[in-house]
Amino acid sequence: MAERTADPTPPADPEIAGVALSAYAAVLAYVAEGVPLEQSLEHAAIPVAAWPQVEATWSARLAESAMEDGALVEACDQHRLAAQAHVDRKLPPLDTELRAWLDFFRAFTAAEDPLGFLEARGLGEGDVFRLLGFWHERIAADEEVRNEATALLAAAPGPAPEVRPEPPTLKAPTRKPRRAAKGQTKQRTASVALSETTQALSNISEPILPFLQPVSAPAVSPPLRRVRRWSGGGSTSRRRWRSRARSRRRSPSLAERRARASAALRRPRIRHYRRPRAPRRAPSSRPRARSSLSRSRRFRSLSPRPRRPRAPRRAPSSRPRARSSPSRSRRFELPLRRNCSYILLGHSTQPTRAHPYLERDVVNHELGHALHYGLWLASGPLGERLSTAANEAFADILAHVFDGDPCHGKVLDEGGTPVDCRRRMDGYERSVSDAFWGFGRADHETGQSLRQLIWTLREEVPADALRAAIVDGIAAVQIALNQIDAEPLANVPIFDDEILATRYRFVREYDAASAFFRAVCARLGDAPPACGEHAQRIGDPRLAMREAWLANAPTSIGRSGVTLADGRRVAFELESALIRQMTVTLADGEQRSYPGDPDLGFPEAEREPTSGRITLWFPEPGSTAPDAMVGWTSDGELIAR
Incomplete structure (x- = not known):
């Protein structure tokens, strides 16, 4: 391996x-x-x-x-x-x-x-x-x-x-290197005590600092006053120059201000006509209605508005203040926590469910993910691919098994009253294997039998024993997934080889669910009756199918090819995750090529809902029938339609 x-x-x-x-x-x-x-x-x-x-x-x-x-x-x-x-x-x-x-x-x-x-x-x-x-x-x-x-x-x-624990230490080879400080390569001057720099200031020809030598400086004439002139330009420049010149004028004296005042009194006053105002009415006791929109903004702003009398302030209550309603709550922001990962809750606009930030089932479900992911990450790195059925079942189990609520995801009516559940913890209809093949892949409903198993055990075993059994089951799933990832073709890039992809999807879902079931029941001693229902809850492992599908997958066959019972030989030309061509060599040595084109959707994958058999269909070149296809099945058969 x-x-x-x-x-x-x-x-x-x-x-x-x-x-x-x-x-x-x-x-x-x-x-x-x-x-x-x-x-x-x-x-x-x-x-x-x-x-x-x-x-x-x-x-x-x-x-x-x-x-x-x-x-x-x-x-x-x-x-x-x-x-x-x-x-x-x-x-x-x-x-x-x-x-x-x-x-x-x-x-x-x-x-x-x-x-x-x-x-x-x-x-x-x-x-x-x-x-x-x-x-x-x-x-x-x-x-x-x-x-x-x-x-x-x-x-x-x-x-x-x-x-006998010892204090934690950090390994010396992992110490980060220090960066050189700025200016470290520059030449440093010698440090001199302050007393050594004290000199008598009577003779200025001597140096004031001990490391300086007196230098005879040439006589420099004082700088000439710069005369600022306006060199012309547009009216904007002229106005700017005049405004600056006006700002530099001196303020008038007291006599000048008196003369300006007397001259202003001697000038004739110009009286503008104003419409006489109507006498103001006494304010009414009724609150005045707002002015109509037809009145101008000026008169509307000047019209008096009566103020409502303030109610007397109530004495502070001894009860804790209630939280504001959801409509008045602050906008949700991610917390700045002391770790790397975050749990994100998407906003749903479905009228039949509450806001995810306010729905306890959703929050507890995501926190359940954080718990089992944290357990896996603490014991080692996660595998390349996980089990959807086990992951979603673990999140629901950790969210509901200890609070006694079997209803996950309340469905609300128009009035906001819960009337149904999106998933329940206290029942299941199909095994993990049957649920996978009924849909073709795993989803939130595939691991329903695992939820019902833990819900049944919570009534038969103590809570502490059940909690320890759940932890053992989650740890066993990580071991099972790591063993699957160790197989050579478990994580190869796959795009067209739906046979290999479906095979490993099923192996991950079945083996993860089976590992959880066996670890939980092994911890509890196989005493509860539900622990004897492995075949009913987990389903058929399809061991023969696993071996056949792995041997018949195009990725496994490659250019080496495989010989059929009738003497024909089938080989595949691969390019990274794509199937570029299927070649069929007849018994007489004649070769026929069937190209694949991912842009056109070839090979086309078809799955039978009952048996789960997968057929990869290739177009037959040169055929008179436009829909003529040749298919390679997961059972190792070459068929045509």
Whole structure:
């Protein structure tokens, strides 16, 4: 089985205010792992005084990226995940003895207060996730360790060992290099004490500073006064010059002001005619109506408006102030949090549902995604592709299993009253396998049997045991998906090969749901009756179909070809993710080529709803019938129509 190679493309690492994204994400990772902030900043080469501004700037930029394409947020998550490997913390004997680790982990998951269990031993959640990743790599790489873990898990757990944790440290080779300060290469002058520069100022021919020599400077005549003249131009320049000249005039004296006043009194006064005003009426007790729109703005602004009498101010109430109504609430803004990722809620205009920001089911569903994604990311990187059925089922389970509400997504009538549910937790109609083949791919409804399984178990087992079983089931899904991604053709680029794409989509959905079901029931001891319904809830694994479809996929066949029972040989010419041509060699050696054209939609994929069989149809060149096609089926047959 071939190993997967890491993505050679490094994540983006832009800079803002001289601080790279990798350095900012590294500080977040260090602090989350328990390293002091000052030590984290020093390791990342960020000044302590600049951190508040750096944090605010990067948080705002990541919030903008989350509202756009999210590429910067994804890069920040990758940098933060890589920076977690920079932290080293010794936790003997959990990181040296497998038995001690398994006993500790089973005691941790069985504790009534898991976080209190860790706090009492000086540990945190990050330590548990780090140990999970460490032992996961050991068990996956070493068969002897894997056999030992299997034997220990089959036996009864022992008492929780005593842990001797050490303070977290940062690995020296991962320390960020420091940048040279500005002007560091310039020649520095010698520092001189202030007392050495004190000189008597009576003789100015001597130098005042000790490192300066007296220089005889030539005599310089005083500068001539600049006469400003107006060189002509347009009227605008003339008015500007006159206004400046007028502003420079001196203010008139007292005698001049008196003379100007007496001259103004001697001039004849010009009286303008004004229409006599009507006598003002006494104000009425009734509030005056607003003036009509036909009146001019001038008279409307001058007309008096009576003011309403103010009501007496009420005494402040002792009750807490209620929140404003949704129509008066402030515009929603993304919070500036101390991490990279954000949870976005889209705005829906459907009249049958409430606003997503105000609908508790939607918010809890998205927070459920954050919980199970966080569990996966803490124990290791996620696979290339996930399981839609398991992901959406996990989000609904974490949103509803402990609040007792089986209705997800309330459907509202015209008055805003809930009348129906978009999904329910307390029922299912089809297995995961049947739901997948009925639609051709997975969606929110495919994992309905997993929701109903947990909803049934919540009435039969204690809440703490069910919570621990759910965590084990989510962790088992990540292991199953990583095993699928390790297959050679699991993540090849696929565009035209619908046979291979559908095959791996089904394998991911079925295996993820089966891994969750088995891990949950194994944790509970297979005691509940629902744990005996694997075939009814998960469905047919179609193992024979998996093998046949993988062998008959054009990506697997390639140019090497495959020989049919009648002697014909079929081969495919591939270009990256496209099927460029199918070649059929007859028994007598004659070759026929059937080209593929993605722009025209060839090969055309057709799926039978009952059996799920897929046929890739190619146009037959040179045929008299315009709709003549030759198809290659997922069962390895060559048919025509």
